[in-house]
Amino acid sequence: MPTVSYSRRCRERSISAVKHHGGCHTWRRRLVRWVSTTEESDAVSETRTERRRDVIVVGGGLAGLVAACTAARAGADVLLVEGRDLGGRARTDRRQGFTFNRGPRALYVDGQAAPVLADLGVRTDRGGAPDTSAARGLRGGQLHVVPQGPMSLLRTTLVSARQKPTVAAVTARIPRLDPERFAGLTADQAIDRLRLPAAGADLLRALVRLTTYAAATDELDGVAAIRQLQLGLTTGVRYLDGGWQTLVDDLARRATELGVEVRRDTAVQALAPSADGNVEVRTSSGDLLAGTAVVATGTPAAATALLGRPVAESGRLGPPALAACLELGLRRPPAVPFVIGIDEPVYLSTHCPPADLAPEGGAVVHVMRYLRSDDADRSDEVRSALRALAARAGIAPGDVVEERFLARMTVTGALPTAATGGLAGRPPVEDPTRPGVLLAGDWVGPDGLLADAAASSAATAGRLAAARGARLAVA
Structure with missing residues (x-):
């Protein structure tokens, strides 16, 4: 009769007891780990x-x-x-006292990540929302007021006086829309369904780019686009003190x-x-x-x-979402803290303040161009264009203490597209x-x-x- 080791006999009896009598979850887990470990040590051929x-x-x-x-x-x-x-992509870097996220990172206040992280004991409440009160839209090389309420809608030159009532009515409805009504459509097709005038549609498309980081609105799933737009237009995002490294x-x-x-x-x-x-x-x-x-x-x-x-x-x-980003550490905050491109896929936002990412009195600004996966590499041209956008926001060369350019960074591994079934x-x-x-x-x-x-x-x-x-x- 073959010899059976003492540890194997113990294992067999213990397993039998667990299966027959049950026991508390913690005790069962500890026993299982011991059994697994001793089995490996006993196996001659292991x-x-x-x-x-x-x-x-x-x-x-x-x-x-x-x-x-x-x-x-x-x-x-x-x-x-x-x-x-x-x-991974959530790492941050310290350069001359400035904290640079690897691209403009923002946590959606009412998104899925915040409660998951909180449940694990990770704080996400340190930081603040971007200052969009003086936001500007870039169209035709000029900066215009971005409408965010009745007064700014009256002042803006992004849409004509005749178009303003329609734009106001549609944008007010967006938080109440059922995203599922846009199933099977691209983001562009979903925007077309809202029957906005051309200038209003361009503004909404810019907001979709802003909230999804996607240049390919002609491919992006309409349901995903509307859901993300609703998050952005309601509770919004938070920039984190210390960056995403925290x-x-x-x-x-x-x-x-x-x-x-x-x-x-x-x-x-x-x-x-x-x-x-x-x-x-x-x-x-x-x-x-x-x-x-x-x-x-x-x-x-x-x-x-x-x-x-x-x-x-x-x-x-779907294709990946890509971007080119110019990260700037400044001596002082810029005159214009927030810019979104209306007729080209660009963005500028001051992340510090509100987040603590710079020496006292300083600022961190991200200037970005959304890229399609099939865009040719034009790094030098893109960098020059982003510097020009920074200048339009009031950033002079003498304001810049530290600069880093990320020519082609991955924002998300694959976009949900209408052609691939969207989020589902x-x-x-x-x-x-x-x-x-x-x-x-x-x-x-x-x-x-x-x-x-x-x-x-x-x-x-x-x-x-x-x-x-x-x-x-x-x-």
Whole structure:
């Protein structure tokens, strides 16, 4: 009769007791982890040098950190693997006392991200709303008052006196619109349905670009565009003190408190399902095993490379949203704090003040051009145009202490387009055709855009991953 080790006999009895008698969730989870660890140490043929994790999160950006914290809080044994520094596109940089987000980051006050972060103990209430009281619209190379109420509507030269009543009536209706009535339409087609005069339609299109960061309004899903416009026109956004690095730092601290193991400078090369229902995670430093893997790598292309197959069932995804951004650290705030382009896809906003991002008396301004994915690289020309826009806002060369130009940054991994089914057509967090692998990111799931989509999909992935990891470990 073959000899059975003492630890194996203990495992068999313990598993039998758990299945027969149940027990509290915490005790069951601890027992399952012990069983998993001792099984690996007993297996003579075992070649892995590390224990199996319930959940391995690939990617340490905003989505990856939220997924890891959510899974760990549910009791999972979590390893987060990141090839670089934590934070991804949410990282910030300090230059001569100025804090630069990597592009103009804004948190929607009533979006999905704020409650997800608050639930994890991350503060999002530090900072303030942009000053749009003196906002200007750029059309024909000239600045015009942007109508935001009856008085500014009377003063603006963006629309004619005859068109103003229609523009006022339509914009007042926007917060009450049912976005679903625009299903199957692009953002441009949705705007056409509102029957605005041309000047009013151009203004609304500029506001859609502003709230979605999308230049391709002729492709962007109409439902997503109207929902985002409603968020922007009601409760609006907040610029964060200290930049988005504060979110990254708070999430990293929370991950440590919850027992998440964070491994930096480790490149994940591939994922593959194993015969026992787990997931093999191949990295630059060796193979790992997880009950569930959460892929939060930032872009669909990166996720596809890891999985070896398209992340969208149809193989079709919308284009990424891109932008060129000129970041300026100034000695003083500009005369014009906010500009949106009406007849060209540009933007200028003073992020400090209201947020604390600069030395006392100074300012941080982002000047941006929204880019289409098929735009040619015209970096020098774009940079010159953004400097010219800054000059129109009253920024003189002598005001600039620090400057950085980001020629072609990714704002979101893939836009929801009308042609790909809108928000509902984005890749789901969980897909039965990729067992054991969940997705998270700003291009995943049916909820929200930008950071709202990233946080919402990541929270869902974290909950599902913890539940699946527990089921596999007990089975």
